[in-house]
Every structure is written in structure tokens, then in C-alpha cells.
Amino acid sequence: MKVLAAMSGGVDSAVAAARAVEAGHDVTGVHLALSAKPGTLRTGARGCCTIEDAHDARRAADLMGIPFYVWDFAERFTEEVVEDFVAEYAAGRTPNPCLRCNERIKFEALLDKAIALGFDAVCTGHYARLEMVGGRPELRRSADMGKDQSYVLASLTADQLAHAMFPLGDTTKDDVRAEAASRGLSVAKKPDSHDICFIPDGDTQKFLAGRMETKPGLLIDDATGAVLGRHAGVHEFTVGQRKGLGIDGPAADGRPRYVLALEPVSGNVRVGAAEKLAVTGISASAPVAHVELDGPVECVAQVRAHGGTAPAVAELVDGVLRVQLREPLKGVAPGQAVAIYREDAAGDIVLASATIDATS
Amino acid sequence: MAYLDHAATTPMHPQAVAAMTEALSTTGNASSLHTSGRRARRAIEEARENIADALGARPSEVLFTGGGTESDNLAVKGIYWASGRRRVLASAVEHHAVLDAVEWLERQGADVTWLPTDRFGRVSPESVAEALDASDDVALVTTMWANNEVGTINPVHEIAAVCAARGVPFHTDAVQAVGAVPVDFAASGASALTMTGHKVGGPYGVGVLLLARDVKCTPLMHGGGQERDVRSGTLDVPSIVGLARAVRISVEEQAFRAVEIAALRDELIASVRAVVPDVIVNGDPVDRLPGNAHLTFPGCEGDSLLMLLDARGVECSTGSACTAGVAQPSHVLLAMGVEPALARGSLRFSLGHTSTRADVEKLVSVIGPVVERARTAGLAGMRRSRKVVKQ
Numbered sequence: 001m002k003v004l005a006a007m008s009g010g011v012d013s014a015v016a017a018a019r020a021v022e023a024g025h026d027v028t029g030v031h032l033a034l035s036a037k038p039g040t041l042r043t044g045a046r047g048c049c050t051i052e053d054a055h056d057a058r059r060a061a062d063l064m065g066i067p068f069y070v071w072d073f074a075e076r077f078t079e080e081v082v083e084d085f086v087a088e089y090a091a092g093r094t095p096n097p098c099l100r101c102n103e104r105i106k107f108e109a110l111l112d113k114a115i116a117l118g119f120d121a122v123c124t125g126h127y128a129r130l131e132m133v134g135g136r137p138e139l140r141r142s143a144d145m146g147k148d149q150s151y152v153l154a155s156l157t158a159d160q161l162a163h164a165m166f167p168l169g170d171t172t173k174d175d176v177r178a179e180a181a182s183r184g185l186s187v188a189k190k191p192d193s194h195d196i197c198f199i200p201d202g203d204t205q206k207f208l209a210g211r212m213e214t215k216p217g218l219l220i221d222d223a224t225g226a227v228l229g230r231h232a233g234v235h236e237f238t239v240g241q242r243k244g245l246g247i248d249g250p251a252a253d254g255r256p257r258y259v260l261a262l263e264p265v266s267g268n269v270r271v272g273a274a275e276k277l278a279v280t281g282i283s284a285s286a287p288v289a290h291v292e293l294d295g296p297v298e299c300v301a302q303v304r305a306h307g308g309t310a311p312a313v314a315e316l317v318d319g320v321l322r323v324q325l326r327e328p329l330k331g332v333a334p335g336q337a338v339a340i341y342r343e344d345a346a347g348d349i350v351l352a353s354a355t356i357d358a359t360s
Numbered sequence: 361m362a363y364l365d366h367a368a369t370t371p372m373h374p375q376a377v378a379a380m381t382e383a384l385s386t387t388g389n390a391s392s393l394h395t396s397g398r399r400a401r402r403a404i405e406e407a408r409e410n411i412a413d414a415l416g417a418r419p420s421e422v423l424f425t426g427g428g429t430e431s432d433n434l435a436v437k438g439i440y441w442a443s444g445r446r447r448v449l450a451s452a453v454e455h456h457a458v459l460d461a462v463e464w465l466e467r468q469g470a471d472v473t474w475l476p477t478d479r480f481g482r483v484s485p486e487s488v489a490e491a492l493d494a495s496d497d498v499a500l501v502t503t504m505w506a507n508n509e510v511g512t513i514n515p516v517h518e519i520a521a522v523c524a525a526r527g528v529p530f531h532t533d534a535v536q537a538v539g540a541v542p543v544d545f546a547a548s549g550a551s552a553l554t555m556t557g558h559k560v561g562g563p564y565g566v567g568v569l570l571l572a573r574d575v576k577c578t579p580l581m582h583g584g585g586q587e588r589d590v591r592s593g594t595l596d597v598p599s600i601v602g603l604a605r606a607v608r609i610s611v612e613e614q615a616f617r618a619v620e621i622a623a624l625r626d627e628l629i630a631s632v633r634a635v636v637p638d639v640i641v642n643g644d645p646v647d648r649l650p651g652n653a654h655l656t657f658p659g660c661e662g663d664s665l666l667m668l669l670d671a672r673g674v675e676c677s678t679g680s681a682c683t684a685g686v687a688q689p690s691h692v693l694l695a696m697g698v699e700p701a702l703a704r705g706s707l708r709f710s711l712g713h714t715s716t717r718a719d720v721e722k723l724v725s726v727i728g729p730v731v732e733r734a735r736t737a738g739l740a741g742m743r744r745s746r747k748v749v750k751q
Binding site for chain 2: 028112113116118
């Protein structure tokens with residue numbers, strides 16, 4: 001196959017590309033320039049698209065002897081990921097930009113271009129297992145549960161997955177690093193990226209404050225309706241947040257208070273007791289189903305990239321995925337994705353993903 | 361493989377390789393006073409005289425540098441600093457070695473007049489005169505002899521005359537011009553001229569700034585006082601020897617090479633147009649570098665074209681690239697008034713002294729399907745995603 005390997009400059013995508021080469025594919029490496037201003041050598045080196053990362057990707061490609069190019073997706077990335085991220089927060093929702101980037105950049109903008117240029121697949125260093133079963137792509141959790149990224153891939157359509165290649169799904173991160181070292185890849189010891197790549201200093205609130213209209217609002221006790229204080233804007237809060245609420249001490253009952261809901265229209269933030277955070281019902285739209293969902297299905301639901309899983313029953317009704325959790329989950333916010341899995345000893349299988357609209 | 365990127369760098373002449381190789385195995389610092397030093401010094405001075413002779417300069421006007429970028433920086437900053445004046449006139453289509461040096465000076469407090477160009481990327485002597493007459497504080501005018509991207513040749517003699525009449529130093533970046541068109545420093549009337557080794561069949565990392573004797577220039581680097589005290593640093597004897605040989609050959613062969621290469625270039629353009637009828641040729645159709653074919657393929661992304669051609673053994677260039685290797689729409693094309701989308705879909709094919717008809721045929725044999733494919737990919741890139749409507 002002709003394979004386009006997306007190479008971020010990190011260890012995972014480098015080893016993934018090397019494995020694709022070793023499997024006999026005709027591989028071309030591409031580094032996506034996603035930042036409109038690549039900046040200096042060191043800025044934001046924890047994320048992607050610094051000059052240093054492009055250099056690291058290039059050196060890895062050199063070592064494998066594959067052609068390597070840098071493609072500019074900054075404009076698309078800004079429109080589809082960064083602006084969406086800001087708009088979602090402004091609407092009081094909690095987006096997942098990595099998921100969005102997979103959906104719209106790596107497996108849409110890049111994949112479309114790759115296919116048009118004669119490639120058969122896009123290869124990335126994601127930790128997830130992908131196989132074609134009966135002509136349909138089957139996505140499973142990674143063998144390394146600590147690194148599993150199936151959640152941020154679960155919203156890819158069958159067509160997108162049919163042209164995806166994740167060579168690292170069977171491997172643990174430790175083994176990938178060891179393999180990188182044995183292959184002589186200089187990125188073997190490069191630290192993992194953790195934060196949102198376009199917010200290198202990790203200060204999401206500052207990033208948002210500079211990009212959206214901020215509207216001051218009230219901090220309201222959800223139980224009593226009492227006004228507890230004022231705040232500069234809903235972007236400063238996330239559902240489940242406890243610290244930094246700007247209110248004096250615990251509630252009258254002596255228990256700490258948490259952000260329960262953000263109301264962007266009024267600008268109000270509702271706070272309340274921890275148990276009010278517990279969610280058992282999820283309603284999610286824009287579903288992508290990987291199997292026929294006829295009637296209620298027993299599953300495991302996951303509501304964020306790491307952790308946040310619970311046994312559940314899910315049903316697709318009129319384009320809405322309704323998930324009834326058997327154990328409550330906390331910190332479930334509109335805008336996040338819910339992915340549902342069928343438990344399987346060989347790795348849980350992704351059944352569907354959808355965007356959370358409401359919780360109960 | 362068809363190497364069609366001679367404007368990026370061109371193979372070394374075998375004679376230059378031989379001369380340089382021989383010089384590599386001899387020892388001697390040209391500043392030393394003993395026998396070995398004198399031998400090195402002699403090699404340098406012979407090279408200097410050779411280059412001066414080939415380019416219509418006096419030997420004392422030849423300053424050896426580390427290449428085109430250094431020569432440009434030295435001329436632009438050095439002449440500006442030495443002048444005590446505040447304004448620099450530069451064209452908007454300069455190579456980054458000039459452009460970025462001028463922009464840096466601007467950030468340091470210089471006033472800059474960006475000279476406009478016509479749709480071919482050419483600077484007119486009238487616009488230079490106009491800008492000069494608008495200010496009595498001009499330190500330097502700098503416009504390139506020939507454009508490295510689109511190949512358009514500037515009327516440097518006329519521009520130099522305009523500057524000379526007003527007593528303002530004129531620098532020209534002739535990196536692409538030397539060996540490609542006749543270049544005579546004295547006859548041109550320029551005060552300073554940049555050239556570099558690796559564009560004329562010489563080694564990398566060595567170049568020349570021709571600096572007229574009466575032009576003051578503050579050094580960028582201070583040290584041993586070599587090169588008229590303008591460019592300190594131990595002279596790189598082997599590179600300078602190789603450079604001199606390459607300059608001599610390329611200038612001697614210029615007249616017939618230019619005819620030969622231009623014929624091949626015209627054939628390239630005609631043959632590509634036969635396959636891709638809507639191809640656009642950028643730059644002056646007549647007054648251009650003989651080896652330059654700068655083509656726009658509407659509906660294509662330059663990076664797609666480059667990759668597809670590279671995979672088929674044809675090497676060319678998309679124009680200026682930033683450090684991360686991202687293809688940016690060329691500032692030259694934008695200054696010429698080309699739409700950004702068209703600018704992105706442009707490739708520079710450049711021929712040189714080792715180019716053959718087979719190189720052109722190779723390109724022509726693959727360009728049709730490549731453009732077709734890149735066009736499909738270009739459209740795919742245009743297509744925005746299915747927008748999920750949020751409530």
C-alpha cells in the first residue's frame with residue numbers, strides 16, 4: 001500500500017511510520033504545520049508543530065529512508081479546531097480538541113488530500129487497535145490501557161477508519177520507546193506531549209479570555225438559588241471544578257461546592273454539592289455508530305480521554321444516543337464525547353461515539 | 361532523475377572540484393608571513409584577480425565572504441551604518457537575505473521605502489528616482505539584478521545611474537545573474553554587488569561582495585582585519601580557489617550556455633503548455649534568466665505538485681521556504697499582484713550547465729498526470745468539512 005505517515009516529531013508516530021515501512025508499505029512521511037506562527041525553536045515544544053518537532057520528524061524519516069515533507073494545515077487547523085474550541089467554550093460546552101483534530105484534520109483534511117494524491121491510507125502513532133472484520137473497520141482499545149486513545153478516534157466514520165493505520169495498537173508505550181531506541185531514533189526519550197498543543201503554557205483560561213467575548217455573570221447556589229458571588233465569564237469554569245470559585249468557604253452545611261452547570265446565555269454558573277455532579281443519564285447527538293445498534297445494548301461508556309468509564313445500557317433513538325449509566329460518573333459536561341464499548345477480553349470494541357448534549 | 365533546481369544550487373564544475381581538492385591538501389594561513397602563508401596568500405590573490413577580471417571589477421573591490429547571505433547582509437547593514445543616513449530603498453521582491461536584513465534595520469529605527477514592482481517583478485528606474493527625490497536621507501538603494509524566483513531581470517544599469525546621479529550607493533544582489541547573463545561591475549555602475557559560489561558551479565559557503573573602492577561599509581564582524589578591514593576572518597583558501605575557477609568557467613561559457621539553456625527552457629515551457637494548456641508563465645516573458653521557468657498550475661497546491669514530481673524523479677522548487685519547511689505563498693508573486701491561491705500553485709523549474717533535453721523530456725512525460733492528480737487533491741483541500749450545526 002501507499003501510506004502517508006503523519007509524523008508529529010514524537011516517538012509514537014516515528015515508530016508507527018517505521019513499522020509501516022517494515023511491513024513493506026511504500027511510506028511517505030508528512031509533518032503537519034498546524035500553527036500559523038511556528039515561533040522559535042523551543043516555544044511549545046510539549047505540543048506539536050514547533051520547528052524542533054518538524055526537525056525531529058525529518059530526522060526520523062531520514063533514518064527510515066523515506067521521503068518527507070512539511071504540509072501547511074495551519075489555516076484548516078485554526079478554523080476547524082481552534083475556533084471550534086473557543087466557540088464551544090463560549091457556548092458553555094467542554095470540547096475535546098484532540099478528537100476534533102482527528103475528525104477534521106488528520107482523517108479528513110489530510111486523508112482527503114492523501115487519497116487524492118494516490119495514497120491508500122494515513123498512518124498515525126495512536127494507541128488503538130484497528131482491524132477490518134467482514135469489510136467493516138473494528139476499533140478496539142490499545143493493549144496499553146494507560147495510553148489507550150480509542151476514545152479520541154471513536155468518532156471517525158467507517159470510511160475514515162477504512163483508510164487509517166494504527167501500527168502501535170498492540171504495543172505498550174514502554175515497548176515503543178524501547179523499539180525507538182533500538183531503531184536508533186533520536187526521539188526515543190522525547191517527553192510525551194500532554195496538554196493542548198495550541199496552548200503550550202497550559203493556561204486555557206488565559207487563552208480563551210483573549211479570544212472570546214467574556215461576559216460577567218453570577219455564581220448561583222443550585223439548591224437555594226442564592227447568589228454567592230460574581231465572576232468574569234463562564235470560560236473560567238468547567239463542570240466538576242472545585243477550586244478557584246471565588247466564594248468564601250464551604251456552604252452552610254459545611255460541604256465543598258462544585259461547578260454543576262454553565263449557562264452561557266445568562267452568564268450564570270451553578271454550583272452545588274458533590275453528589276449533584278453525579279450523572280447517570282446521558283443524551284448525545286451526532287452519533288457515529290460502528291455496529292448496528294438495534295435496541296438497548298449492554299456496554300461500557302467513557303466520557304473523557306482517560307478514565308471516566310462506567311457500565312451502561314445504550315440505545316440509539318431517532319439520531320440520539322441515550323446512555324443509562326449503571327454507576328454514576330462525575331464531571332460529565334455537554335460538548336464532551338461519549339464513547340460506548342462492548343467489553344471483550346481481546347480489547348474492548350468501540351460501538352459508537354456521540355457528542356453529549358445533556359445529562360441527568 | 362531530472363534535476364531542475366539549478367537556481368537552488370548547481371553541480372560543481374569538475375575543474376573547480378579539482379582545484380579545490382588540490383588546495384585542500386595544502387597548509388597555510390594567508391595572513392601568515394612565512395613560506396606556507398605566502399603560498400596561501402598567492403592563491404587567494406590570484407583568485408581575487410581572476411574574479412575581478414571575470415566580473416569587471418578591480419581586485420581590491422573583491423571581498424571574500426561566507427556566501428550570498430553574508431554578502432547581502434554586509435552590504436545592506438554595512439553601507440547603511442557607515443552612511444549616517446536613515447533611509448533604505450529596497451524592492452519588495454528581494455531575496456530574504458536582503459529583505460530580512462532591511463526589515464531588521466527597520467526594527468532598529470531605519471526608515472524604509474519599499475520599491476514597487478510591475479507584474480513581472482521588475483523595478484523601474486523611474487520609481488527609484490521618485491523615491492530618491494522624496495528623501496534626502498537615503499543611505500542605500502538595493503534591488504536584485506535578477507529575481508531568484510521568477511527570473512525577471514532588472515534594469516540595473518539604469519537604476520545604478522539614477523542612484524549615482526544623486527550620490528546614493530546602489531547594491532545589487534547578482535547571485536542568480538552571474539554566469540547566467542553578462543555581469544560587469546564597473547559598467548553596471550553599481551556600488552556593491554553580491555555573488556555566491558554554489559550558483560555558478562563553485563563550492564558552498566563562499567561568496568563575494570564586490571565593493572567599490574569609495575564606498576564606506578561598516579563590518580559585521582570584527583577581528584583580524586582581513587578583506588579591507590570589512591570582513592575579518594581567516595580566508596578559506598580551498599573554497600576561494602574553487603570559487604575563482606568556477607567564476608572563470610561560468611563567465612567564459614556564459615554566452616553560449618545562455619543560448620543553449622534558454623532554448624531548452626523554451627522547449628520546457630512549450631512542452632508543458634502542450635500538456636497543461638492553462639499553465640501560466642510568471643516573470644518577464646523575454647527579459648528573464650535563461651534557465652528560469654516559473655510556472656503556475658491553477659487549481660493545484662505547489663507542495664502536492666512537488667511531492668508527486670519528486671516521487672517520479674523530477675526535482676524542482678515551490679519558491680521560498682521557511683525554516684520549518686512549510687511552503688508559503690511567495691512574497692515575490694504576491695508583490696507582483698498574483699492571487700495567493702495561484703501563488704501557492706506555482707513551481708520553479710531552473711536549468712543549468714548540466715541540464716539536458718532528457719531532463720525536460722522526463723518532466724514532460726509526467727507533468728500531465730501529476731497536474732491532474734494535484735488538481736483533484738487541491739479540490740479535496742478546498743472542500744470544507746460537513747459542518748455539524750450546533751444549537
